[in-house]
Amino acid sequence: MTTWGMRRSARRGALLGTVFLLLASAGFSGPPAEASDRAPLWFDGTAATEVTVDGGRFTDGHGREVVLRGFNVSGETKLEENGGLPFASTADARASATALRSLTGGNAVRFLLSWAHAEPEPGKTDTTYLRAATEQIGALLDAGLRVFPDFHQDLYSRHLFDEDSWYTGDGAPRWAVEAGGYPDESCGICVLWGQNITQNQAVKNASRDFWHNRVLTVPTDAGTVSVPVQDAFLDTAQKTMTYLARNLDADQFAGVVGFDPYNEPYAGEYTSGQNSRTWERDMLWPFYEKFRARMDAAGWRDKPVFAEPNMFWNANLDLAKQEGGLLDAGRVGGRYVFNTHFYDQKAISGIFMWGKAKDGQYSTDFGTVRDRASALGTDGIVSEFGHPLNGTTADKAPTVVKAMYQALDSRLPGATWWTGAARSGPVLSATQWQWDIYSGRHHEAMNGNPDKILEEADAWNDEDLSAVELDASGAAVLRQDARLLDRLYPGAVAGRTLAFTYEDRSRDGATTLSWNQIPTGMPNTARLVGSGRYGMLVWRSEGATRAPTQLHLPSGFTPGSTTVVSDLGTTTGLPQYAAQGQNADHPIASATEPGTTDARRLLLSAPAASDGAGALHYALVADGAAAPTPELRAAAQRELTTWLASAGFPTT
Template sequence: MRTLAVVGVVLALLLPTEPVLAADASAPLVTVDGTRFVDSHGREVVLRGFNVSGEVKLAEKGGLPFGSAADARTPALAMRNLTNANSVRFLLSWAAAEPTRGVIDTTYLAKVAEQAGVFADLGFEVLLDFHQDLFSRYLFNSGSWYTGDGAPQWLVQAGAYPQESCGICVTWGQNITQNAAVQQATYDFWHNRILTERDAFLAYAKQVLVYLRANLGDARFARMLGVNPFNEPFAGTYDSGQNSRTWERDVLWPFYVQFRGVMDAAGWAERPAFVEPNLFWNGNVSQQAGGFLDSGAIGPRYVFNSHFYDQQAISGVLMWGKATDGQESDDFAAIRDRAAALSAPAFVSEFGHPLTGYTSDKAPSVDKAMYQGLDSRLPGAQWWTGVATSGPVLSGTQWQWDIYSGRHHELMNGNADKVQTAGDGWNGEDFSAVALDDAGTAYLRQDARLLDRVYPAAVAGRTLAFVYEDRSRDGTSPMSWTPVPSRLPNVTTTVNGSRYAVLVWRSGGDGAATEVKLPAGFRNTVVADVTYAIAADGRTLSLTGGGTAGVVHFALITDAVAPSATVLAAARTELSGWAAAAFG
């Protein structure tokens, strides 16, 4: 035996060996697998966070989300500590990046890389967003009621567009369909009419992506989730015989294919393009056919990227009163269904409700309903009995996270007599979930119960169902929409009227841990059929011991004080029977 061993060693030394390839430090940490986001362990990933930030729409910080890298670190740390978020949508400005035609401002891009890098360094996944609203600020005159953002001045000047006017418009968004200057400029962009502007945009985007790939560094680039090519696309006006569906098919989708090629050429081939359908595809006031009905399966190189704002609630006249259980369930279910039909993951990159103004009293209930829609396709009253149809948990980023909220100094359209300081500093909006106090400390402007949530960040296997009853407040009144059924008395006793979440998943069998994010100060009473541990800071629950692939597992996590061991054991038995009946 000794002789054979020696011979084996000699042969091993003489025979050629395969080279050991170093791991690619720049490879994305989150990728696409079918209709899911997955990490390097193959776990199903849910991404939650905020947009940073609407400050990019303003001139005061030069089209950057923050005034400096130090300013970026303050909200990044606050977002992590106050909400346990794991992702951000990071806005970019064409006007700031290319102030002169064909000349990219690398000083601006260096600051973009630096500020995005702050979030990457702190563990956030970063989705880059090439942002625009109403095409460009340079369409609007100094006395206008409204403004825009996006295209640079040199492009607008070449268009010789008509004097902008929205007529009698109640909200800035009406400019999209009522302002002739906005409509014509948008139409020209898609048709490459004035300065081959669509081609110019693609050339600009390529230079931006090449620069960022070269200057982020491998570790930061690994945190770049993907690219949002164009914010809230719309035709401007349709050609004769054209409608929203054919416009998506003949104009928008070919643009996305071109942008996909730009990403590949710029070194972003491993990241998906987060493509948005026609702006009005999923509007609950003006809904149009679309959602890439003619594109076939688009995954894994694309993510279906939708926005959702409840325009009926925002209007104040189309929805009376507050949102109730299931208010947004159908609209978020439509996003799930469309993504499934496209064989791609879904991502809701904007959602939210105004925090001041005429309908701001609806914000607590509307935003709760939106998070409910992200967590499950079912209203709370139906969840326990209909759990088998709960559906996948959606990823998304709330609009928005602006540390300058209420402290802006924006000269609207350059007019020194129209200095905007309130809210978001842009078109009278006020959506920021965060602000700074006089000492420079970040605080939440919404109920922490709503924003600091339980969510399954990484599931080892397949998520079958998830729900979180946050019991967030509308004023001083708790909103409780997902009662535990009386047929589960020990589960009811365990929850005891407190916040709670339930995760049901089918194990992947690879031994990786399922990780659930937890709110700050949560008591973390857990009832599960697997082994669990809670991180030292109390913000992550690890569930291990899933065992054989394909086995259904469950975990109940609640903020209640733990009852007796007898009650916990009985609750586990109830949950085991319930999960088996629903999923086999």
């Protein structure tokens, strides 16, 4: 371990400094496969379909409600060792995608891109970088993953920071920083990188200039040019999107869901009389409208902008919270998605939250996300969430991340889910931070300094959040409990989801976390589930599709032992799904997840005669730990049918 590495480890242990987390959030090889070799992207045996936003929800081309779940790929883009790309090669991208699908069943990724590498000189796009990024995105799409790219930035740019600085950033190119004439960076008494957002004058000035579209005077080989900095970014974004649209084939491009224009936007400095809300109204939202126009011009008209609010609007510390959430944007509809991040700053601090997260810990926080998306007339996504896996509060990670997934699944705690399921709300899409197969194996010269070679963890500002790493044999393995990350979730629902919950029985050390118990008034259902994992989905048909409802089956939910109790029937043991319209005898079946050989999904096909608009359906899915008899399944079905009739679910 280098001297720098030892100092970093010591700093991880400093409790006092974690208070300042309230000031910020967490923060090419070979041609692509031929189309005929690819697995179907989304649906059994049919062409890939584009995901759009319709009626305030993600929907696919079969008219099903879609939930996107997966990871950010990856913080490696923040580093220089692979030239601002998530992977060293397309082969690594392909292997990583296969591992993500097999180990977690994720169906979506947020793919980080670098403005600095896309536009190394003003007005000049690096097509070599775009080609490599496009091939890596293509590898993920070919594995059955949906993708939404993200032009990522933190602390505006790494080029603001000195070679010997304790911190670094990512985002804007060197020329934009050098032309800005910013003061020498300094964070003062800072222990964590997020403090730079509000304490480092260089970061604040540069961020302010971006939002005000300051005209920079930039020397080039052809002479001095005047460059409005935000316009330069928008030009590069349009060129990038045009390149992707032209160089991904039609099936691949259908798997691109949208674009996240700017990670964790923040004003830098408010001008006189401005506050967080007026900044969102007057600076941030007009930027998104400009980006929307660039998407349209680049051939992305049917794909939404993944618009992030002011990064502090939903902070769970009152000292950090700011008014916002795109309150003045009106009803934006399907051209935009409400896209936010969430980290528990209380838990990360080690001071503002003692002990572990509990059942329902984040119900209110994630309920706010649902409410803002609904008010905007669109769907919502939490495109970053997670908790550090190293440091003084790492012991909280099992409960914190479980509670976050619980709140993504439902706005109710487990203790009240069965009695209040009609208030469960929509299932939120989300991508966890992060999926970095190079975790702990980096070789990053921090800020270009050869004496600061970072190898540990994420190799970026002391962070350690990757859910994956490579073992000694080079195979991808999870760094968190597989029961927590490989989850039952409704990837596509033939209608509208009314309620969903999943009891993953994940573990905190030797303790199994069980937060959602079957009510005592349903003894047969409780016996059927036993101590195993289970999920419950309630949905309302809208009569628009004959495609099946689809849920990812976690590892351990094997076809031979998985139990389903539904209005569609009951079974222990799942037959193989045949094809759309050919499952009259097997409305409950399973199939392999696209892009994998081992991960599976459950498919539920309601008969047309009982699936008119307004019809209510339910399915309890258990991992088979209790091996129920047909009689027990029938008794549980009667209990669940009675429960559904009295739960107050709307049919319109």
